Amino acid sequence: MPQTPDPRTRDRARRDVLVLGGLFGLMVLGLVGLAAATGWEETLEGISQLTSGEIAILLALSLINYGFRGLRWHLFAGRLGLATGLMQNLRHFIGGFAMSATPGRVGELVRMRWLRRETGWPFERTAPLVLVDRASDLVAMALILALALALSTGGIAGAVPVVVLALVAAYVATHPSLMRGLATLGYRTFGILPRLFARIRSAARSLGQFRGPLVITFAAVLGFTGWLAEGYAFHLLLVWMGHDIGFWSAVAIFVFATLAGGLTGAPGGIGGAEAVMIALLSLEGVPLEVSIPATLIIRVTTLWFAILLGLVVFPLAERSSLKASHAQ
Numbered sequence: 001m002p003q004t005p006d007p008r009t010r011d012r013a014r015r016d017v018l019v020l021g022g023l024f025g026l027m028v029l030g031l032v033g034l035a036a037a038t039g040w041e042e043t044l045e046g047i048s049q050l051t052s053g054e055i056a057i058l059l060a061l062s063l064i065n066y067g068f069r070g071l072r073w074h075l076f077a078g079r080l081g082l083a084t085g086l087m088q089n090l091r092h093f094i095g096g097f098a099m100s101a102t103p104g105r106v107g108e109l110v111r112m113r114w115l116r117r118e119t120g121w122p123f124e125r126t127a128p129l130v131l132v133d134r135a136s137d138l139v140a141m142a143l144i145l146a147l148a149l150a151l152s153t154g155g156i157a158g159a160v161p162v163v164v165l166a167l168v169a170a171y172v173a174t175h176p177s178l179m180r181g182l183a184t185l186g187y188r189t190f191g192i193l194p195r196l197f198a199r200i201r202s203a204a205r206s207l208g209q210f211r212g213p214l215v216i217t218f219a220a221v222l223g224f225t226g227w228l229a230e231g232y233a234f235h236l237l238l239v240w241m242g243h244d245i246g247f248w249s250a251v252a253i254f255v256f257a258t259l260a261g262g263l264t265g266a267p268g269g270i271g272g273a274e275a276v277m278i279a280l281l282s283l284e285g286v287p288l289e290v291s292i293p294a295t296l297i298i299r300v301t302t303l304w305f306a307i308l309l310g311l312v313v314f315p316l317a318e319r320s321s322l323k324a325s326h327a328q
Contacts, residue, residue, distance in 0.1 A: 050297065054240055058301040061233035066306060068226035070094060072219050073133055079209055080129050082119055088320075095317035097310030100303065108134075114317055117325035132210045135170040140223030141255050142166035144231065148252035156252055156280060162259050176207045231255055234298050238286070241294055245284045253280045254298065274299060 074089040084092075096111040108130045115126045142163045149159055172178045183201045210216070231251035238250055245253075257277040261269020274295050281291035 049241055050237075054236075055297075055301070058233045058237060058297070059305055061229045061236075062302050062305050064229040065226040065302075066094060066097075066309070068222045068229075069133075069137070072136060072222040072226075073129075075215065075219060075222070076129050076132055076136075076210060079212075079215055080126070081209075082115065082121065082126070082129075084115070084119065088118070091313060091317045091320065094309055095313040097306040098314040100307055100310065110314075114321040117321040128207050128210070132207065136219050136223045137227075138166040138170040139220060140227050141259055142170070143220075143224060144227055145252060145255045145259070148231075148248045148255065152246060152248035152252050156256050159252070159256050162256065162263070165263075166259060227255065230302050233301065234294075237294055237298055238281075238290075241290050243286045243290050243294075245281075245286065249284060253277060253284070256280070270303075 070090045070093040073093040074084075074086050077084050077089050092111045092114050095114070096108065099110055109123075112123050112126045112130065115121055115129075116123065145159060145166075146163050149156065149163075172182065180201045210219075228251065231254045232247070234254040235244075235247045235250035238245060254277070257273045257280065258269060260276045261271070261273025263272075277295045277298075278288070278291045281294065282288065286294070
């Protein structure tokens, strides 16, 4: 018997769409303001230089990133003991992108909700999957940034602390004893949300399942290759727009801006990542009439392309999870 949609679910979906639209509008509004200050003609000329084939290449490189990281999610799910198939895991991973730019990274919770419906596993049992996936992204991006800084002709002020912070966060997130200790310390310090801290301690016990050398190596290769593909896309974009600053410099700017945007706490790093990217390109001698459209294009073909794919897959993942839940 078909179930009546929950009005609260509809309200949350409507709110999430409004948040996404508002964030995208704010990003475009900020870049439009910069474009107006530097001259519309130059900015539009920079955008019009790209062909449809070049845009397709940028999107294909983003797909490489999503595909490799989706395979890593599948690897981690199997390591955790989830009886989920490849297409099922890819559906969860890509569908979660729909919520990438919502406050608190709701996409992670959505993936866990789908897993709970389809496998019966509670949040505390699937939480380690989310933690290790986030940690793997931090490690991959930190390693790429460190390599790019070593091989590029210039440097980025503040990059080393960001690399160290990312590696420390990843290290803590993949070590059960540290996670349990931090959960205990958090509860003793703040004295609130005892169930939340208890769940963190419970989830931390499963982190040891991801620490095999083969798993770590394979996961690192997948994440490194995926994020490097998007860095390469940024390099190609700058070359096509007539401002080749070097492969490793372009990669360093893209990865650093992405990490720095995430550290601001803004959903999807929106606002912070764009500001950092434009500022660093300016330091490399790239004029604003090029750096502004380049930033807009790379963010649309990476972050917003991922969100678009997520919005396409999200209804399928939701229906599949509800169907599995009703069948149990």
